[in-house]
Amino acid sequence: MKTRTTRSLLAAAALAAALTACHSAAPREAAAHKQAAHDSEPASATRDTFTAHRTAIIPRPLKTQAQRGQFEFDANTPLQVHVGQAGERRVADYFAAKVRALRGFAPVVSETQTASTNARDAIALSIEPELAIGDEAYVLDIQSDGVRIRARTEAGLFYGAVSLWQLLTADGGQGAIRIAAQRIEDAPAYPWRGVMLDVARHFRSVDEVKSVIDQMALHKLNTFHWHLTDDQGWRIEIKQYPRLTQVGGCRILAGANGRDAQGKPRPYCGHYTQEQIRDVVAYAAARHITVVPEIEMPGHAQAAIASYPNLGVTDVVRKAPRVSPDWGVHTYLFGVDDSTFTFLENVLDEVAGLFPSKYIHIGGDEAAKDQWIASKKVQARIKSLGLKDEMALQSWFVGRIGQHLQTHDRILLGWDEILEGGRLPANATVMSWRGTAGAVEAAREGHDVIVAPDRQLYLDYVQSDRDDETPGRFPASTLRNFYDFSIVPAELTAQQSKHVIGAQANLWSEHRRGFDRVQTTLYPRLDALAEVVWSPTANRDWNDFQQRLAPQLARYRAQDVLVSDVAYAVSFKLIDGADGQPQLTLSNQAGFGEIRYRTDGGDPDPTSPRYRQPLPATLPLDLVATTFFDGRPVAAPRRFSARDLAGLSRRTSAGLRPCREGYNLRLEDDAARDGGRDGERAALTVNLIDPCWIYPAAALDGIGAIEVQVGQLPYNFQLWHDTDKIVTRKAVQGGALEVRLDDCKSAPIARLPLAAAKRSDGITTLRAKLPARDGRHDLCFVFASGTHDPLWALDAVTLHPAE
Numbered sequence: 001m002k003t004r005t006t007r008s009l010l011a012a013a014a015l016a017a018a019l020t021a022c023h024s025a026a027p028r029e030a031a032a033h034k035q036a037a038h039d040s041e042p043a044s045a046t047r048d049t050f051t052a053h054r055t056a057i058i059p060r061p062l063k064t065q066a067q068r069g070q071f072e073f074d075a076n077t078p079l080q081v082h083v084g085q086a087g088e089r090r091v092a093d094y095f096a097a098k099v100r101a102l103r104g105f106a107p108v109v110s111e112t113q114t115a116s117t118n119a120r121d122a123i124a125l126s127i128e129p130e131l132a133i134g135d136e137a138y139v140l141d142i143q144s145d146g147v148r149i150r151a152r153t154e155a156g157l158f159y160g161a162v163s164l165w166q167l168l169t170a171d172g173g174q175g176a177i178r179i180a181a182q183r184i185e186d187a188p189a190y191p192w193r194g195v196m197l198d199v200a201r202h203f204r205s206v207d208e209v210k211s212v213i214d215q216m217a218l219h220k221l222n223t224f225h226w227h228l229t230d231d232q233g234w235r236i237e238i239k240q241y242p243r244l245t246q247v248g249g250c251r252i253l254a255g256a257n258g259r260d261a262q263g264k265p266r267p268y269c270g271h272y273t274q275e276q277i278r279d280v281v282a283y284a285a286a287r288h289i290t291v292v293p294e295i296e297m298p299g300h301a302q303a304a305i306a307s308y309p310n311l312g313v314t315d316v317v318r319k320a321p322r323v324s325p326d327w328g329v330h331t332y333l334f335g336v337d338d339s340t341f342t343f344l345e346n347v348l349d350e351v352a353g354l355f356p357s358k359y360i361h362i363g364g365d366e367a368a369k370d371q372w373i374a375s376k377k378v379q380a381r382i383k384s385l386g387l388k389d390e391m392a393l394q395s396w397f398v399g400r401i402g403q404h405l406q407t408h409d410r411i412l413l414g415w416d417e418i419l420e421g422g423r424l425p426a427n428a429t430v431m432s433w434r435g436t437a438g439a440v441e442a443a444r445e446g447h448d449v450i451v452a453p454d455r456q457l458y459l460d461y462v463q464s465d466r467d468d469e470t471p472g473r474f475p476a477s478t479l480r481n482f483y484d485f486s487i488v489p490a491e492l493t494a495q496q497s498k499h500v501i502g503a504q505a506n507l508w509s510e511h512r513r514g515f516d517r518v519q520t521t522l523y524p525r526l527d528a529l530a531e532v533v534w535s536p537t538a539n540r541d542w543n544d545f546q547q548r549l550a551p552q553l554a555r556y557r558a559q560d561v562l563v564s565d566v567a568y569a570v571s572f573k574l575i576d577g578a579d580g581q582p583q584l585t586l587s588n589q590a591g592f593g594e595i596r597y598r599t600d601g602g603d604p605d606p607t608s609p610r611y612r613q614p615l616p617a618t619l620p621l622d623l624v625a626t627t628f629f630d631g632r633p634v635a636a637p638r639r640f641s642a643r644d645l646a647g648l649s650r651r652t653s654a655g656l657r658p659c660r661e662g663y664n665l666r667l668e669d670d671a672a673r674d675g676g677r678d679g680e681r682a683a684l685t686v687n688l689i690d691p692c693w694i695y696p697a698a699a700l701d702g703i704g705a706i707e708v709q710v711g712q713l714p715y716n717f718q719l720w721h722d723t724d725k726i727v728t729r730k731a732v733q734g735g736a737l738e739v740r741l742d743d744c745k746s747a748p749i750a751r752l753p754l755a756a757a758k759r760s761d762g763i764t765t766l767r768a769k770l771p772a773r774d775g776r777h778d779l780c781f782v783f784a785s786g787t788h789d790p791l792w793a794l795d796a797v798t799l800h801p802a803e
Contacts, residue, residue, distance in 0.1 A: 054180045056170035056548045057163045058527050059220060059534035060541075067181035069144030073168055074176035075105040078122040083111045087154035088125045090286070095125075095161040098218075102558050104174040123147040123164070127157055136222075137187035140164060144181055155288040159186070159220050166218075172554040172632075190487065192450050192502025193533040194223035194292075195526065197518075200230035200303070201327070202509040203270030204518065210283055211515075212522065215561065217287035219530035224284055225361065225504060227294045228272075231302035231324040231332065235271045236293070238350050241308065241343070245271040248303035251323035255670035255714030255790075256761040257513075258325065261677065277354045285356075292357045292413065297344060298397050299367030302332040311340050313371040313378060327510045328718035331368045336381050336397065345404045352408040359429065360408075362401055365415035367394055368720055388421075395422030402428055413450075416442070433458075433506070436489040443492055443499040451503045456485045457529070459507040459521050462666055464566040464589055467654040468638075470520055471511040471683055474664040478589060479567040482528035483542060505529045511668055519562040527552055546592045550629045565635035570595055570625040572640040574617060574648065582617040582648065584640060588627050593634055597625035601639075606631045619644060649703075649799040651695050653685040656794060659692035659744055659780070663722075667793075669711050675762030682763050684711050684793035688719065690727040691783045691792045692744060700773040704802025706750060708766045708781070708794060710737060710757050715789035731786030737766060741773070744780035754785060754792070763795050772802065 055064050079096060081088035092109045100106035107123065124146065131152045133139070138151040138160030149160035163186065167179045195216055197204065204212075213224055228236045234248030250269035252258040260266040272280070281291045302324045305312040309320040313335050321332055334340050351360060369390040372378045382393050395418075402412040402425035412418075412428045416438025419430060429448040432439035439449040451457070461477035462469050469476075482505075488497045505525065512518050527549055531540060556563040567590045577583040586595050595611040596604040601622040611625065619642060626637045642648045658664050664687050672679030685693075719726070732738070734755055738748040750768040757764035783792040 053170060053547050053551070055167070055182060055184070056551050057166045057184075058545070058548050058552055059531040060539055060545070060548070061163065061184045061186040062536065062539065063185040065183045067143060067183060069181045070178040071142050071144055071147055071181060072176065072178050073107075073123075075107070077107050079107040079109045080112050080122050080124045081109065082126065083113055085111075085127060087127050088157065091154060091157045091161050092125055094158070094287075095165060098165050099168065102169045102174070102555065103177070120146050124149070125157055125161065126150045127154060128152065133185075134187045136191075136220075137185075138163070140184040140186070142167075142179060142181050142183070155222075158217075158288050160184075162218055162220060166552075166555075169555055169558075170551040172551060172558070188220065188534045189536050190500075190502035190533050192223055192504065193221045193530070194225050194450070194452075194502065194504030195221055195522075195529070196225035196227055196294075196452070196504055196506040198227040198230070198507060198509040199235050199270075200227055200233040200509075202512055203233065203235060203268075204509075204515060206272070206276050206280060208515045208518070209280055211561070212518070213280075213284050213287060213289055215523070215526060216289055219526060220534055221526075221530055222289050223292060223502075223504065224289050225292045225294060225506075227508075229294070229296050229303065230300045231326075231330045233270070233323065234303040234307065236277060236295075236351070236354075237271060237273045238347050239274065240346050240350065243307040244304060246307070248307040248323055251303075251325055253670075254325040254716035256675075256677070257670045274350075274354060281355060290357050291355055292359050292361055293351055293355045294361035294363060295347060295351060296363035297401065298334040298336075298394060299332075299365065300330065300363055301334050302330050304334070305332050308343070311335060311343055313375045315377050316371045316375045324718075326716040326718045329366050329368055329720040330718055331370045331720070333367055333369070333371055334397075335375075336372075336378055336393065341400060344401065348401070348404060349408075352405075352410060358409070358411055359413045360405055360410050361413045361431070362398070362405075362418075363415060364394070364398060364418040365433070367417065369394075391421035393421070394418075395420065395424075398428075399423075399425055419445075429501075431504075439500065440489050440491050443489075443496045447499060449500050451487055451489075451500060452506055454506075456481065457503060457505045459505050459525060460510070463525070463564055464569075465654055466566055466569065466571065467652045467683075468569070469566060469654065469666060469683070470517055470564070471666045471668045472521075474666070477525075479525055479528055480542065480590065482525045483531065483540070483545060485532050486537060487532065503529075503533050513668070516562050520564040523556055523561065523563040524549060524553065524567070525564075543592075546590060547629075550632075550634055553634055554632070568593060568627040568635040570597075570627060570635070570638045572623075572625075572638070575614060577614065577616070583614040584617045584621075584623065585614045586611045586625050588635070593627040593629040595625055595627055597623055599623050601641075603637045604628075617642075617648065619648070646798055646800050649699065650796060651798075652796045653683065653794055656685065656693040656781075656797065657696055658685070658687050659694060659782075660687065660690055663688035663719075667713055669762070670713055671761035673763045675760045682711055682795050684713065684795060686713065686791055686793045688715075688717055688791070689722070689725050691788075692727075693781045693794055694744070695779040695781070695797055697776040698779045698799060699776055700770070700799070701775065702801050703770055703799045704772065705767065705769050705800040706739060706752075707798045707800060708737060708752060709763050709796045710752075710754070710766060711763045711793050711795050712757060712761075712790035713793065715791045726788045728786060728788050729782060729784040732784045735783075735785040737792075738782050738784050739768070739770070740780040740782065742778050742780075744782060746780075754783075757792075770799075 079092050081092050096106040135153045136155050138156040140160045141148045151157040234244045238244050249271040250267045252265045253268050284291045306321050306323045372390045398418050405412050416432045430442035431450045433452050435453050439451050442449045460472050462472035464476050487503045488500050568588050573585045575583050596608040598604050598608050604626045621642050623640045624637045626633045627635045666685050669682045733753045737752040739750040740746045741749050752766040752768045
């Protein structure tokens with residue numbers, strides 16, 4: 001859905017754009033960059049720990065009041081619940097298990113008649129239906145002689161226990177702990193606090209899905225939107241239609257990913273049985289999370305039509321399509337025959353039996369109408385229904401599905417395209433993804449709205465322009481961007497704003513082959529999202545959030561959850577000093593913490609020199625830097641290394657500038673660097689319209705040769721009406737990379753034939769001589785290959801002195 005992309009943190013040296021370059025004589029292992037300091041000793045009572053923020057809770061509570069003293073928590077602290085109160089007991093058992101996982105011991109749960117009042121030296125949990133607070137609200141009262149958590153409902157008590165767990169684990173240690181006495185009164189700002197996970201493009205196991213749900217629960221998020229069907233896969237068992245998973249649950253991946261070691265097609269398959277679906281739904285419910293299924297219609301239906309071709313526009317499509325290996329906007333739509341609606345209604349009947357959620361998401365987005373327009377049968381149906389056009393037909397389609405969902409007492413939920421073409425069912429809810437215009441329109445028409453705008457809350461955008469960034473779309477959507485998001489559109493009146501029931505972040509998975517990429521895409525932006533949907537805007541404070549996030553990053557590592565550290569990773573930039581000699585500046589994206597460095601290639605520690613001003617880039621150079629907060633690293637070390645001037649000239653994929661905006665992506669290569677199936681894969685910055693890149697202000701004095709690493713990827717993208725915008729250049733010498741000076745339309749000053757690169761699925765090094773030039777010039781690189789498939793990309797460019 002909605003052209004999206006991504007990849008896990010790679011081991012590489014870091015740098016920013018423009019004159020910033022990546023120089024790594026010996027790249028680090030990928031695992032070291034997936035987790036900051038992951039190979040350090042485990043949390044223990046004896047090692048250094050964070051100085052805990054008084055209220056180290058994410059999301060930030062509504063109201064906190066400091067009290068005098070501290071509460072001491074250890075293995076002898078009892079956890080009290082009322083006799084016979086099953087909800088309290090469930091929360092207590094969950095809390096005890098979470099404490100054991102991080103502190104190394106579990107408090108003993110005891111049942112008592114007076115748990116809410118007899119809390120001396122104990123933690124007492126109490127559900128009190130008469131409390132004058134909201135259903136998800138809680139009161140957490142920490143005194144030196146005991147702790148009480150009170151709530152009207154089990155959900156509220158659960159969230160109070162999560163807050164206490166965060167306080168008790170904020171120091172990053174094990175064993176006993178003291179926490180500051182304080183009173184917390186807390187409640188969510190919005191009832192819908194969601195995350196969407198796309199498992200159609202890349203399938204995720206039940207355990208992986210549960211891992212996401214676990215982290216949602218620990219952030220007080222309460223809605224898991226499960227994107228189960230799309231053009232690339234049908235992932236839910238429907239007993240009446242077994243071919244949906246037998247056929248629709250498998251595809252052949254594009255490029256080298258789709259071939260085995262013998263070069264034969266290798267199916268990529270996966271689906272959930274109904275038993276597994278029920279298991280996930282129950283698992284989420286135990287954590288006060290509702291699972292909302294999405295079954296796409298009328299578009300994004302290619303996998304379903306591949307399974308049952310009669311569901312499509314049969315007078316236009318004469319044979320079954322394959323389950324798509326491509327990303328982008330597809331043109332296969334469900335037909336509008338009564339038999340197709342019988343199929344859809346039967347599917348929704350089984351879905352409704354699996355998911356107790358009052359909402360069922362029917363998609364409704366990106367329904368390219370080409371086949372409906374070309375179909376005589378569909379045009380006849382439009383005429384017989386007295387409809388204006390294909391847009392009105394989709395509105396009728398949505399209305400008919402909405403009527404069926406009402407027979408199950410369910411609410412139709414769809415992307416904002418369901419607003420087009422006519423009136424929605426009165427109780428339909430709109431999820432606004434194309435900005436917030438859909439939210440404004442729907443709220444003004446009296447429909448409830450969930451905001452999920454792509455540029456603000458889509459997780460498939462990259463988090464930085466670093467060279468070790470995971471694949472995704474550009475421009476970057478940073479941790480700060482997520483944190484600064486405002487849910488309610490300014491155009492709405494106070495009354496209309498009441499229809500905005502919340503927000504969610506959407507994780508599309510086209511380029512997230514492994515669960516490591518899912519995790520580093522989610523975290524820590526999930527923390528920012530949690531605060532946006534729970535905490536009132538007036539309560540949010542970016543600097544305070546970062547101080548609370550520092551211990552949360554340690555919690556992730558203690559739970560073996562991978563987390564992106566790019567917000568705090570050190571970036572390097574080369575500049576000219578006052579004396580004309582190169583200098584190196586150090587920074588991090590968030591502008592947080594202390595940067596410490598070493599120049600001997602070793603990893604910095606809290607006693608290493610603190611960065612305060614540009615450093616001389618004296619060759620040979622091997623500088624390693626890390627961001628610290630409160631004496632502990634909040635990111636993995638990053639290295640800037642160069643042995644000679646050629647090393648200083650090196651620019652990697654992320655350090656080059658695209659010739660045009662739009663359709664710029666960072667993609668993972670479909671094979672390892674050496675062309676094999678296993679091993680490190682390059683992350684390449686590409687443009688789907690024009691493979692053209694600029695090395696800005698290259699210093700060409702004394703340069704006589706150029707070395708370029710190039711890669712090719714399968715062009716598995718469907719751009720719909722933008723396909724005719726793709727630029728191809730006439731092949732020269734059987735296909736070549738052309739280097740042009742200053743102007744991308746100028747005559748080439750060098751050509752690097754692609755013959756060797758065409759024979760490899762991996763990265764190929766090309767070399768050519770350059771004519772002598774003085775001063776600084778932009779170098780423009782264009783691929784003259786005669787075709788747009790494969791998609792060519794640059795991995796790195798290095799300038800070499802003349803011999």
